[in-house]
Each structure stands twice: as C-alpha cells, then as structure tokens.
Amino acid sequence: MKLYKSFLCGLILFFSALSYADSSNTNQGSNSGNSKNNEKADHTCDGNWINPITDVCWQCLFPMSIGDTQVSQGSSSLPDTENPSNAIQQCPFPPPIFRRVGIAVGYWEPIAVTDVTRNPMCMVNLGGQKIGGLKRSKVGKATKTAIENTGVFYHTHWYQYPLISWLKLFSDDLCMQGGDFDIGYLSELDPMWNNDLLSIFVNPEAIIFGNPIAQAACIVDALAAEAYLPLNPLFWCAGGHGSVYPFTGAIRTEASGMNSSVLLSERMNFKLHRQGIITDTVPYNTAVCFSGQNPIVPKDRYRYHLVNPTADANNCYPYGRGVMRWQAGKEMPNSHKNYGHLIWRKRNCVVF
Template sequence: MNSASIWAFLKHLRGTILQITSISKCLGSLKNLACKKTPSFALKAKVTQWANIRHILRIVLFTHGCLFVVFSSSGYSTLCSGRFVNPITDICWSCLFPISIGPIHVNTSGRQDTPNPHQIPCFCPRPPLPTPIPGIPIGFWEPARLLDVTRIPFCMVSMGGLQLGQSTVGYGIHGSSGERRTQNSFYQVHWYIYPVIYWLELLTDFLCLEQQSFDVGYITELDPLWNEDELSFILNPEAILFGNPLAQAACSADCGAASLDFPLDSLFWCNGCQGSLYPFTGNSAAHNGGVQASLLMVGRMMAKLHRELLLWGTSGTTNREICQKYPMPIIKKSQYKTQMTYPRPMTQGPTACNPLGRTEVFWGVAREFPYKGEDFGYLIWRKKNCCAI
C-alpha cells in the first residue's frame, strides 16, 4: 500500500467518523423528543450501538496511522539489499597468487604481478634491537578490505542489507542532463576493515599479515566532502589541473595499460576505463552502467583515503617499502585489485580480481539487474611486500 492510498483511506475514515459524531449528537439532542415516541430501552440501544461503532472506527484509524508511520519509516529498508560475504564460497582464493619468496615465484593462477624485491637477505629494524635483522623478502596479495557502493544511505550491503538509518541527503540518483542526455549518478560508499586471512587464522605467527578484527572503517554519509564537489576541493585542489580535455584524453592510455596489465601510476588522476578519479566525491557525471560507476567509486574512495592518510603504502622493492607501511598521499593504483562480492560474486577465471581501471566489458555482463542487483560489494586485494623474519 503506497502513501497516496493510505492517505485517501484515512480521509475516508475521518469523514465517516465526523458523520457518526454528528448523528450521535443529533440523537442526544432529540432524545427527549424520541422518548415520547420510542421506548427508552430501544433508544438507549441505538445510542450505544452508534457509540460502539465510533469507538471501533477510532481504533481502526489509530492503527492505520501507526501502520502508515511504520511503512513510511521502513521505505528505505525495503529497498536495501545485500548479503554477508561467505569466506569459503564468495572469495577467489586463487587471487592470493602470485606469491614471491625472494627470487622464487609461485604463480598457479596465471595472474599478473607487480615487481618484487629479489635481494636475499633483506634487513629491517626490529626495536628495541639496535641493529637491523636479516630476513627473507616475501610478496603476496592480501584480502584486506571490503567496500559497499550503494544508492541508499546507510544501507550496509556487505552486512546482509542492514539498514542503519534514514537520510534524504545524497540519495542515489540516475538522471540525465544536457543536449546529449548524459547519464549521471550518485553513490554512497562504506569501507570495512576485513583482514580475513588473519581472523580465520589461516596463517599463524606471520608478521606480514595485518592483525585487526572486522570493523566498519568509514561511511561517506557522515562526510560532507563526499556529497559536494566544491567542498572536496579542500582535499584535492590539484583537480583544477586535470579538468580539461587533454588531461582526460591521457586516461585512454591508462585504460589500455590497465586492461592488459596494470594501470599507469604516473597518471594518478585517471581510473582507467572508468573515468577520472577527481573529484573525490560520489558524483559520477558519465554513468555508463552500475558496474562502471561502482568501480569508479571504489577508485575514488581509495584515492580519498590515501589523501587523508588513512591508507598507506604496503608494496615496493626497497628496504624502506618492505620493512613497514609508509605514508602515501597519492594513490599507487597498481597496489590494488578488486573482486566483486555482490550481487554476483566473481570467484573463478582470469577476471575474478582486476586491477583498478581495467575494463568491465568482458566480465560485467549481467552483473547488474533490477531490485537486488543495483548496489554492489567489492573485496579489495592489496599487494603486500614484507621482510619475513
């Protein structure tokens, strides 16, 4: 039942009650006259009957009013959909590869890899010891974060479609503008701490793993910079340099590089085939489908978190880069891969996990569908180079 039909029914009930009230008042005023022609017991029964009907209708009116409040407050929750990520069936565990141990490479999946350190041993400080400790350089891809891209504020897609609250600010939009009817959209993003290898205890006493528990790390509904392009200029003032056709044309090279191997880190303002990483907001001025727009939001969110120093560098070949995390205010795109977990998990094949900016044309078909397939969840694979001691 929609709000229009509910209000029409309530108005009809209100009119009925007013008529009953006027009739009962008339009965009360004509009581003396009616008593002359009608037995007293019959008149009392008539008045009692009308009073009972009026009481019942008032209860019905109150009940329908409560139901209207409940239905209106749960409007967002009926649209929110999602599913908890199953670590067994929804994660592409072959995306852990390639794994490097010094100069030895283990690649059973045929996936691309970034450069790894080859020197043996590596040396890293371990306080309170005064001298660096030798170790073995290791490189692997770690599932570290989960990410929601949703049209509905506070809809936690990766938490089973849990609706945490209501908000009309930044509600997901699919519209068009201009003479060419360019599609545009807006999405909210939720960032989860998700070191699944650690909390499943698949590897114990391995210092290279991030040792945290599952947590909600960031939600854009509480960030005013995510909703306004002008406010986001505080975080990315350099965006004014890349808002021109020449800079955007360079993104075609990034698209080709990401589709064949890894994106070009030197073109840090590009997100490959999905578009521009600037500004760091949920507005997509060129919406070419939910998969394309959601991947663009993934890249923008990670670039934003790097700028806020909430994400650091974890990959590289030098001792500085493999001994510990290091600040990285400009995102290193080749450090990450994405794997779709909702609405249809990608768990097999060479396109199960893809670098940022890779085209979705070959794998994104039928990944978006009405009702329960318009919000998205992604698992973020992060390259980790470390010195195992």
C-alpha cells in the same frame, strides 16, 4: 518494582512515539515541495553477507614470491608487481637486538570491502541491513531519460576486512593486515562526498586535470590496464572506468551501474590514501621492512572483484580494468543498484 519499571517503559515509549510523530509532521511540511522526488528516491536496500569460503577469489592471493623470484603462480595468470631484489633482508629492531634478519616475501591480500549504494546507510555487504540514526542524508539518483540529466550519485562505505589475519596464514603479524572486521568509513558522514567544491580541500589538483587533454591521456591508462597493469604516473585516471576526480559520489554520465560501482570504490581508495587512513608497503630493499602513508594510490598494487549482488569468486581484476568482459549476467534488469566489491592489495614484507 516491576510495576514501576513497566510504567517507566510505557512512559518512554509514549514520548518516543510522540516525538517521532512530531518530527514526521515537521519533515512532511518542510519537504512537501519535494514529495515526488522523495518517492522516486526511495530505493530498496538489499545485499548478502560475504561467505569467506565460496565468495572470495582465493587464486587472487597469487603470484607469491620470495625476493624477486616467483615461487607460485597459482591457477591464474594474474600480473604481478615489482618485488625486492634480495630475498634476505635486515630490518631495524629495538635494542638489544638492533637488527633482525628475515626473508622478503610478496603476495596479495584482501584488505577491504566496499558498499556502493544509492540508499543512504544501506549496508550492502552486511546482508542489506540499513542503519538508522540520520534524520536526512543525500539520496543517490540515476536518471536515463533523454530530457533529464544522466548523472548519478552513490554513497560508498569502506569496511576493514583482514581475512588473512583471521585465517592465520602467516605466523608473523608484520606480514598481514591485522585487526577486526569493522566499518572504516561512511560517506554519509562526510560532507565533502556530497559537494564537489568542498572536495577540493582533499584533491586540489583536480582543477589541473579537469580538462580534455588530461582526460584524453586516460585512454593510454585504460589500454595498459586491459593489457597488463595500470600506469602509476597517470594517477588521475582510473583506467577504463573514468576519472578519479573529484573525490565525491557524483558521476556525470553513467555507462553502467557496475562501472560506476568500481569507479567509486577506486575513488574511495584514493581518498582514504590522501587522508592518511590506508598504508602501503614498498617493493624495495630495506624499505620493505616498513609500511607508510602515500597521498597518491599506487594503482598497480590493487585488485578488485565483485561480491554483491552476485559473487564473482573465479576472477579478480587490476585497478582500472574495465567491466565489459565480466559484467554480463552479474546484475538483473530490476536491480536496485546496490553493489559490493572485495579490494586486494599487494603486500611486500619480511618474515622473521
């Protein structure tokens, strides 16, 4: 029996190697005209696991509120959003109870982590591991010479990261995001992320806002995000980072790698809202009992901070706030442009 198993394993390995060699030769022949481009696109995959103690900005949980009364500002001066006016809420409940009375609370919770990378299937926040299985996927680029296009392309991954649930900071499961750490979205598997025309299916309004007048309005949003919070009515703007449209990994002109990584994290956030994957709570009486889908991301209810390549655990920033004030010293000149960000969301809920 042992001899039979050894023979079978050897046979499998032989045919696997033969198949790999054949596919390699085929790819080499079909891509001979692009060999130089492929060499340039062979970026290194690197990154670090997130330490939930030292790499997370715990002061970003604040401000906390009960009703519309702020009970803790924490050690930061981060701005807060609107909260329900009544501290006591009555929420529907299945019979025979029908109604439950609880206390409306508000706080900020970490919900997701994003990878932004030029290397397909490079899991930056999983220690820089690369997942195989795809024969070919579009490789990101970044060119800065005067004679070349200065556009860039990145892949983006979205991880579910319910840190509050792991730590059991609340006894009520309705007041925190549940679940396990999981990969929620891979742009390599989404053909719309690579194609501006295909992305029109999920963001048809991009045609309306792709003009100089609409983009000039983003100056106001950028100033608002720098001073306090972004403006939700200007939903097509990502503050000082640029435009959220189209929902692809392409950026026409890159100001910096950090800026591109934050912009693409915000684009992915908006895209997943549009596709009904992310839910939000609302800061209104009675409605605070529920959460639901929103096709337009409520920008003022999201924050972010850097976790890769260097964790910035002392600060977090509102959606759309520029990177100029914090990006210095966070990236080395020889960086391979692999980034990670922790995404925070405002949660209003009722504790029973």
